Amino acid sequence: MHNKYPNEGMSLIVKTITRFTVWLIFLFGLYIFIHGHLSPGGGFAGGVIMALSYVHLTLAFGKNYVNERMKIATMHNLEALGGILFIVIGLIGLYSLGHFLQNFMGKGTLYHIISAGYIPVFNLIICVKVGMGLYLVFYYLASYQRKEG
Amino acid sequence: MPVELWLYFILAVMIIGSIACLEIKNILSSIITIGIVGLFLSLAFLFLGAPDLALVQFVFEILCMIILIRAFAKRSITLTALKRDVPETIIAIVILVSIFVLSIFALKDLPSFGKPIVRVAEHYLVNAGDETGSQNIITSIILNYRVYDTLGEITILFTAILGSLTVLRKIGRKKRNA
Numbered sequence: 001m002h003n004k005y006p007n008e009g010m011s012l013i014v015k016t017i018t019r020f021t022v023w024l025i026f027l028f029g030l031y032i033f034i035h036g037h038l039s040p041g042g043g044f045a046g047g048v049i050m051a052l053s054y055v056h057l058t059l060a061f062g063k064n065y066v067n068e069r070m071k072i073a074t075m076h077n078l079e080a081l082g083g084i085l086f087i088v089i090g091l092i093g094l095y096s097l098g099h100f101l102q103n104f105m106g107k108g109t110l111y112h113i114i115s116a117g118y119i120p121v122f123n124l125i126i127c128v129k130v131g132m133g134l135y136l137v138f139y140y141l142a143s144y145q146r147k148e149g
Numbered sequence: 150m151p152v153e154l155w156l157y158f159i160l161a162v163m164i165i166g167s168i169a170c171l172e173i174k175n176i177l178s179s180i181i182t183i184g185i186v187g188l189f190l191s192l193a194f195l196f197l198g199a200p201d202l203a204l205v206q207f208v209f210e211i212l213c214m215i216i217l218i219r220a221f222a223k224r225s226i227t228l229t230a231l232k233r234d235v236p237e238t239i240i241a242i243v244i245l246v247s248i249f250v251l252s253i254f255a256l257k258d259l260p261s262f263g264k265p266i267v268r269v270a271e272h273y274l275v276n277a278g279d280e281t282g283s284q285n286i287i288t289s290i291i292l293n294y295r296v297y298d299t300l301g302e303i304t305i306l307f308t309a310i311l312g313s314l315t316v317l318r319k320i321g322r323k324k325r326n327a
Contacts, residue, residue: 037283040200048208107282116283140317142219
């Protein structure tokens with residue numbers, strides 16, 4: 001996509017390097033949370049790494065460049081949706097098996113990537129929630145700067 | 150070298166870093182010193198054999214550093230020189246020494262390093278794979294055995310974001326009106 005805000009952010013060198021590195025960071029976060037039930041990591045670490053890729057993009061290109069691709073309101077909605085889905089999965093467990101947050105999916109085979117019932121789903125929810133939430137914290141803390149301060 | 154010696158070294162660096170963080174006058178250097186403390190905490194988790202925690206701590210420390218530098222490094226923050234009175238210093242030293250002496254008696258009763266007295270962990274170590282189908286035992290504990298804990302954690306995160314939005318949005322609105 002064309003960059004409509006060429007004067008914001010850092011220098012040309014930083015922007016060129018960022019184009020090569022930002023998707024690698026994003027893919028590493030994706031790997032960490034998809035393999036959360038197989039190797040060290042999980043939803044929280046994957047979410048923080050994905051938030052860091054967005055922070056990387058914001059620092060290099062400026063916040064308007066990121067807002068054009070991912071609206072702040074969309075991030076709020078995704079984050080709230082993650083919280084609601086967590087409760088909904090708990091309620092499905094309550095009505096199908098009798099206990100809140102009980103594992104209602106099959107366990108699958110050990111050591112396979114599709115296994116462990118609802119743990120990968122929870123990893124996905126936590127990843128989206130943590131990633132969006134921490135990026136929003138960064139956005140609000142870093143972008144509203146007082147001029148007189 | 151055994152693990153305990155590395156841990157003593159790491160703890161010493163962390164204590165020196167936190168003292169330096171309080172004493173340095175420049176705000177950017179102070180933030181970087183906080184980063185040293187966090188990264189050595191991540192190293193300590195790695196030596197204790199907890200790669201999950203080490204990964205989370207390492208990544209989160211970087212995010213905290215970026216947020217702190219972006220939010221505070223460009224602000225001109227006035228530093229007030231702290232004058233210490235003699236009675237305050239005496240009271241502080243007395244309290245510190247009494248806590249140190251009492252902790253010597255208290256820490257004798259703790260179990261020795263690497264020998265836990267809680268038996269619940271054995272059940273998880275033996276049965277986690279069969280009961281949850283997850284290869285990573287840490288994930289099987291935090292997302293299956295202790296999933297209420299994760300629910301509370303998510304609620305805390307949600308509330309923290311709501312709080313930071315509520316506090317900081319006022320500044321943005323004032324700026325827009327002015």
